[in-house]
Amino acid sequence: MMAVMTSFLLSLSAWLALALAMQRHQRDVLGRTLPPPRARLLRRIGWLLLIASVLPLVRHWDALTGVSVWGALISPMALVVVLAITARSG
Numbered sequence: 001m002m003a004v005m006t007s008f009l010l011s012l013s014a015w016l017a018l019a020l021a022m023q024r025h026q027r028d029v030l031g032r033t034l035p036p037p038r039a040r041l042l043r044r045i046g047w048l049l050l051i052a053s054v055l056p057l058v059r060h061w062d063a064l065t066g067v068s069v070w071g072a073l074i075s076p077m078a079l080v081v082v083l084a085i086t087a088r089s090g
Contacts, residue, residue, distance in 0.1 A: 003060035004073070010053035011074045015081040017046030028089035050074070 019025045021043035026033045034042070053074065058066035 003056040004069070006056040007053045007070060007073055008077065010049050010056075011070075011077040012080065014046045014049035014053060015074075015078045017042045017049060019081050019085055021046060025085055028085055 020029060020034075021039045023033045023039070026039070033039075054067060054070040057070045057073075060066065061069065
């Protein structure tokens with residue numbers, strides 16, 4: 001259960017970082033745009049966190065099961081971030 005929770009938090013953070021790397025979402029959430037180097041850093045952090053979010057699941061189960069559970073987990077996390085940004089900008 002701890003592996004799922006860790007992966008959950010990492011993927012949620014990853015999607016949030018990737019969303020905040022986009023100018024439109026920066027304006028919606030922050031009310032301003034970030035400098036390009038900061039946006040690039042957020043994009044890199046987001047991808048690293050998304051890759052890291054599979055590791056606890058692979059360590060808990062085998063690679064095939066871990067990646068399958070990860071695939072099922074990251075989609076709802078992306079939806080949570082989309083809904084939160086939509087609610088914030090609405």
